[in-house]
Amino acid sequence: MATHGASLFSSLLLFCLIFIGFTSCRVITTPRPLIENHHIGVDIDNPFYYPSTYNDQVKVSVLSGPQGNLEALELAAARRALKKLKDLLGPEKLKELLKDDIAAGWAEWHDIISSSSSSSTEDDHVVAEVRLTAIPRPDICQSVDFSARNFVGWFADSGFNHVDKLWAGHPEHYGVHLTPNADGTMRGELIEPWGPLLTYSVIPRFTPVVDPAVQKKPWMRALPGFPLQMVGDETLMDGSGVVVGNLHFAFRDIPVSGSVSGEKKTCGVEVVLAMWMVGNTPPDVVEGMRQHLAVEYANWFPKAFDDIRTGAFKP
Template identity: 25%
Template sequence: MTANQTSQPVTVTLASEPAGANSIDDFELFYARRAVARFRARLGRQGLLDLLAADIEEGNAALRESARTSDGGFTGGTTVLATRGLTSGEFLGWMNKAFADESVLLAAHPEHYTITNQEDGTVHVVENVGAHVASFYLGGWGEEAMTWAADAEEVLPEAEFPHKQATNLFLADGTIIGRVLIQFGDTEEGFTSSLSVYLPTTCPEDVLEGHLQHFAIEFRNWITAAAAARG
């Protein structure tokens, strides 16, 4: 180590940055989101699907194989978010309307490629599941999905988390590649979101962890968008 080197981690900040001001990370996030929005708009939904066709085929094949080798078994994980200044009812009311606007749904995560309502009531999603780009459907909301969710270890008391939704994630051929259980309960300051995902047991651990991070990003952005709409 030379005389002018230290063992401390290297950090770079704005020398003139006052407390509470936007950081360089904030600047980068703004411009990254703007770039992603531009590419989405220029390519369009079908253009994105065409561009990602090979990635989707590879990702779906990997998840299908995980489902086959897991023989119906799933491993779960949960992301918990704490929100202040907004109630769960306000958020869910906004969210129900947001599902009619694909642009709002896509804006919540850079790896959202298409989220479209289908005539049969399912939702077609193309997004990353871990490192895999996958094309799948959300379906089985309500009583059908809650049949399996009722026995999940992650189910929270109804009195504290009265808002619950559960669904299966399945490929076009019907293969179930995952499940989701989301639960919301109000607190004195706002509400808590308990966001659980279940993937086939043979999926690598980083795939599950990646989707838990995905949850944190998209739901934070949806919650802040709901708050902004209310204001």
């Protein structure tokens, strides 16, 4: 009976994870990449992509009942269900349940890397890139210091002290563990999908500002208008040391148009999120990472703003 219950619970978890992935892909529109990347194409026949056919055949109208968009209500309920299951299982049990998927992801990454070119030019790399802005309402801009520096400060504080806030950034965060290094940089272990590949990886050393000891790769852009940047290499957690991605994130404040003397000149944050991979990385892996970055930061920005506004995070 106990075995049957465990099997039923695992099946319920799997159903919920699949359902959340479906909902997220369906309702999120990924911003257009900052750079056109001709290596990337979308294979609509790939099972990773879920076509938006929900309710295409039957129109459902709410004549009376709950307020709000039905898809938003469904998404909120799915998030609550998934959070409940994750909390009950805990990080170690989740890792155990996903061990076969993790091993398969590692094997696929080794195949990708071993067949790639060793060149260090931009032409031999592809980038999953997203550009987002987070702008508060004009009537509260002057009273809340929502800046690029304060956002990255919130991110570091959350990673060290309130990691549940980072977990909540994306339904498919199966593991997020940040720890400080002795030199003040951060170390991050992550279990999350890059498209169809569940990837258990580590960023051994990265920091919310450009670290002089960590040089940008030759194919990364300067982005001189973004004063806050961070870079880091993401390696597999299988002990091989294989690098699967080079991240380059850049942040800046957004100028306020028409500001008068005495008012703040900036309000809000703009970010460029780039994860560089070897050139033969499958398109669905690249697109999956692009979608993942867009979703998690779209959730983190409002949470960071609220914590700064309420004083839960003090810059």
